[in-house]
Amino acid sequence: MADTMQFDLVSPERRLASIEARSVQIPGAEGDLTAMADHAPLITTLRPGVLRVEADSGEVTEYVVTGGFADVSGSTTTVLAERAVPKSEATSEVIEGYIAEAREAHQKLRDTPDTPHSVADAAAKMLADMEALKGHMMG
Amino acid sequence: MPNLKDLKNRIASVKSTRKITKAMQMVAAAKLRRAQEAAEMARPYAEKMAAVMGSLAASVGGGEGGPALLSGTGSDKTHLLIVMTAERGLCGGFNSSIVKLARQHIERLRGEGKTVKILTVGKKGREQLRRDYGDLSIGHVDLSEVKRLGYANAADIAGQVLDRYAAGEFDVATIFYNTFESVISQVPTAQQIIPAVFETGEGEAEGGPQYDYEPSEEAVLEDLLPRGVATQIFTALLENGASEQGARMSAMDNATRNAGEMIDRLTIEYNRSRQAVITNELIEIISGAEAL
Numbered sequence: 236m237a238d239t240m241q242f243d244l245v246s247p248e249r250r251l252a253s254i255e256a257r258s259v260q261i262p263g264a265e266g267d268l269t270a271m272a273d274h275a276p277l278i279t280t281l282r283p284g285v286l287r288v289e290a291d292s293g294e295v296t297e298y299v300v301t302g303g304f305a306d307v308s309g310s311t312t313t314v315l316a317e318r319a320v321p322k323s324e325a326t327s328e329v330i331e332g333y334i335a336e337a338r339e340a341h342q343k344l345r346d347t348p349d350t351p352h353s354v355a356d357a358a359a360k361m362l363a364d365m366e367a368l369k370g371h372m373m374g
Numbered sequence: 375m376p377n378l379k380d381l382k383n384r385i386a387s388v389k390s391t392r393k394i395t396k397a398m399q400m401v402a403a404a405k406l407r408r409a410q411e412a413a414e415m416a417r418p419y420a421e422k423m424a425a426v427m428g429s430l431a432a433s434v435g436g437g438e439g440g441p442a443l444l445s446g447t448g449s450d451k452t453h454l455l456i457v458m459t460a461e462r463g464l465c466g467g468f469n470s471s472i473v474k475l476a477r478q479h480i481e482r483l484r485g486e487g488k489t490v491k492i493l494t495v496g497k498k499g500r501e502q503l504r505r506d507y508g509d510l511s512i513g514h515v516d517l518s519e520v521k522r523l524g525y526a527n528a529a530d531i532a533g534q535v536l537d538r539y540a541a542g543e544f545d546v547a548t549i550f551y552n553t554f555e556s557v558i559s560q561v562p563t564a565q566q567i568i569p570a571v572f573e574t575g576e577g578e579a580e581g582g583p584q585y586d587y588e589p590s591e592e593a594v595l596e597d598l599l600p601r602g603v604a605t606q607i608f609t610a611l612l613e614n615g616a617s618e619q620g621a622r623m624s625a626m627d628n629a630t631r632n633a634g635e636m637i638d639r640l641t642i643e644y645n646r647s648r649q650a651v652i653t654n655e656l657i658e659i660i661s662g663a664e665a666l
């Protein structure tokens with residue numbers, strides 16, 4: 236049984252990583268999960284959070300991702316993130332920018348009278364996730 | 375016959391035109407390489423996205439009660455045409471070929487009694503369509519300030535389109551852009567993005583692994599469909615960007631060659647008339663001497 240799998244992280248603009256990985260910790264919409272080789276096939280949407288990849292060499296790389304989904308199958312894991320930056324490049328300004336955007340979207344929805352609750356809730360959750368992410372990054 | 379000074383001036387002016395077109399060609403070549411790289415880098419995302427959405431759509435199905443982006447509004451009375459062109463001219467038939475395709479669609483849809491609305495991206499398309507279909511235009515996206523196309527631009531356009539769709543302003547959306555085939559060939563393309571259309575990968579759905587979906591198939595699909603629209607628009611923008619530079623490169627190459635030919639022709643004419651002037655002067659001198 237192989238103990239590594241092919242891991243790809245792609246954003247719409249570029250491919251950020253394509254390596255052999257031992258494990259990948261994914262911030263799934265319903266909670267974090269760690270994918271390893273021979274994981275059962277799974278597709279999950281992402282919440283804003285930190286993606287943690289352990290390469291075959293044991294080296295750990297972290298990425299800040301928002302929006303998108305992950306496709307996990309036995310021998311490959313592919314994460315499609317709307318936005319992804321290596322954690323080392325994600326300064327507090329970048330995160331603040333995301334938060335400001337989420338807040339604006341949330342505010343806009345609240346100001347629109349007949350927004351369905353599910354949509355408004357999703358925006359609120361997005362905002363909360365972003366703020367949690369910031370706490371995680373800075374703390 | 376034009377006099378010598380005029381000819382000389384014309385040669386000088388054509389020469390400087392040639393310099394400009396040559397420079398534009400080289401700039402376009404450099405930009406083309408960058409645009410192609412960008413398109414190349416965006417491909418894995420778009421392909422993966424299409425594959426996952428295709429298999430999801432096949433299993434959830436576009437029946438009643440499905441997501442509106444997939445199953446449509448149940449009618450096809452109002453069409454939105456998103457016409458993507460360049461911000462600048464001097465790129466051969468690039469803009470006209472897109473506009474021509476869009477015109478054909480507009481005429482066909484109107485012939486069928488449908489309502490047509492137009493959203494233009496890029497200045498040139500708006501200018502060309504405004505004359506005949508100005509009253510159909512519902513908006514314009516200006517990308518002239520954008521130095522480097524990013525996903526954010528596509529997401530903006532997609533956001534506008536989705537808002538209008540949610541407000542029930544149209545039933546079907548189609549994007550028009552040029553697919554980049556090579557430097558000398560760009561193919562104007564019309565692609566329907568709402569309701570979403572997928573190439574049904576037969577057999578793949580059967581043979582692939584059985585996926586678990588979190589939170590649920592429907593929720594994942596609901597989350598992905600708007601992203602899919604943005605991704606398709608982004609891909610189209612990038613293809614268009616590469617096509618524009620390709621078209622400009624070959625147009626400018628042609629212009630440079632034409633200028634060169636013109637310079638050769640003018641130079642020959644200049645030399646001939648110079649000779650004629652000399653001959654004339656000689657004849658005058660000789661006949662003057664003979665008359666004495």
